[in-house]
Amino acid sequence: MHYPTRHAMPTLEDRIVAFLAHSPATRSQLCEALGTSRTNLGRALATLLDEGFVLPVRSNASGRGRPTQLLTLNASAAHSVGLLVTRTSCAGVMLSRSGTVLAAAHIVSPTSPSLVGCLEQTCEALAASAASQGIDVSGVRAVGVGVPIPMGRHARVASDAYPSVEELAELTRRWWDPLPVVDNTVRMAALAEGLWGAGSGMSSFIYLRLSGGVGGCVVSDFRLVGGATGLAGELGHITVAGNDALCGCGKRGCVETLASVPALCERAGVRDVTALRAAVHAEDERALAALEGAARAIGYVLGSAALLINPKAIILAGEIVDAFPSLRESIAAHMGAELLPVMEWDIDVVTASLGPLGAAQGCAYIAAHPPAEEEPDRERASHRGGATASPWVEVCGEGGCP
Incomplete structure (x- = not known):
């Protein structure tokens, strides 16, 4: 982890x-x-x-x-596959042995209501793209999958709420033989930012995604850490004072009940992010209050986390950040208010530079580069496929792949 x-x-x-x-x-x-x-x-x-x-x-x-x-x-031979599923979009990439992007698929608003269905749709789209270009997939050595499900070693996941790793593996192996590496979407996106994006070259940063939920993770000493059981960085479930809203995790008052897309839209009285943006631009008081409340809560959480690990940067990502660029400054101000004023913290608050395709490449990369420290863990090693891939990877940004 x-x-x-x-x-x-x-x-x-x-x-x-x-x-x-x-x-x-x-x-x-x-x-x-x-x-x-x-x-x-x-x-x-x-x-x-x-x-x-x-x-x-x-x-x-x-x-x-x-x-x-x-x-x-062999320019037409695929070596690794990366697949990423979020609550709002899906992405897949196929890489050569040298790291060149051979095929890519990005699906906005997938038609399936289930995570398994979304992953299946992504596999189909990526396989079709590869077939249309005559790409040889017989030698695929590694498959990585990022999904928005709890991945801690002792996470209690209801079978009717989330698919199992075995179900996901059974699905991907219909197209590519290796057993997939499966991890949380947010962790894979943060890994990509650390390798090639906004966190490249940084020894430590906090990654926070404001999307259908609020997910976070921590990079320390050039390692995306999982903690004792893989649950490090659950920033979305830190309780914020004065908030009694019931969270999907079972707790009350989590920052996710203030700063996720569904929570913000409900508090603003709108149906989606597009309507929320229009309401904010129209200076609707309810929408402005919802956005300010989210910024305050996020600033509090990030300030508390920064006091603990003193990161070089905070990387913000997700639909809310994309829709409201000025939110970054507001979050930074609220975070700064939580820090000790007598010290120089020098923490940059920046936005993520890679989109879903870049995160999918993070999935492919880690599948082909299983961390050496986890090799003895047979339970997790059984979900990895393939051999070592090239560390030189052409990364897809927001504009897509060439």
Whole structure:
């Protein structure tokens, strides 16, 4: 449950792939460029050739001696798949061994009311995109899935409310063979921000998503931490004084009952975020009060969390943040009021830079890079698939993939 937010050290296979991504090369050229022996190169190449990610494209048969073989990447071979399901949209990406995006699918307002149905719709769309481009999916080595369900080791999840990991695995394996890595959507989005987005290069930050719910997680010392049982960062369920609203978790007064999309819309007396935006722009008092109440509650929660871990930044994401850019400044002001005034905190409050496709790539990345510290945990290791992928990943931002 602890994911590094710094890229893994590249293996020799990774380095071969990175070199061949620029141009084909012979074995001699690879040995010289990578500073390795023919024996080590041969072992690494054997794996890549067997898995179909590297191909021999030409043999120079002229002259005497052993023909010179030229090697190139198989540009149509998929290596890893990332799938992300939120309450409002779904996304999927398919990556090559070098990390290039081969296919992508982004579904806004999926038609299915269930998480399993949304995931199925995403798998279908991604598989169709890959098929239309002639992408070879037979060698897919890793599948990662982000879903908005509790993932703590001892989380009590009602079977009628959330699908099990086994149900999700049964579904994805209809398209791709590896057992998927499954984790919470918010954690996967935060991981992507730490690897390639707004938190890149930061040793510590708090990620908070204001969407259908309020989800958060913590990065400390370049690790997205899970705590003792994987439940670290449940900021949406911190109780806010003066609030007695019943939360879906069973508690009363959680910040989620003030700052989630359903809570804000209910308090403002509107049906959705679009109507909420219109009401705020029209300076409707009820809508303005709802938004200010949310900012105050979030500021309180983030200020309390900042006192505990002193992060470099707060990364805000979600539909509410996208709809109301000025909310960031209001949250920052309320958070600052909770901090000790006699000290310099220097905490940046920023918005996330990656969209759902970027988060889906986070799912693919962690599936292909299972954290070494969790390998002995057979219960969790059984839900991982594939081998090591390249740490160089072309990340999809808000504008989508090329």
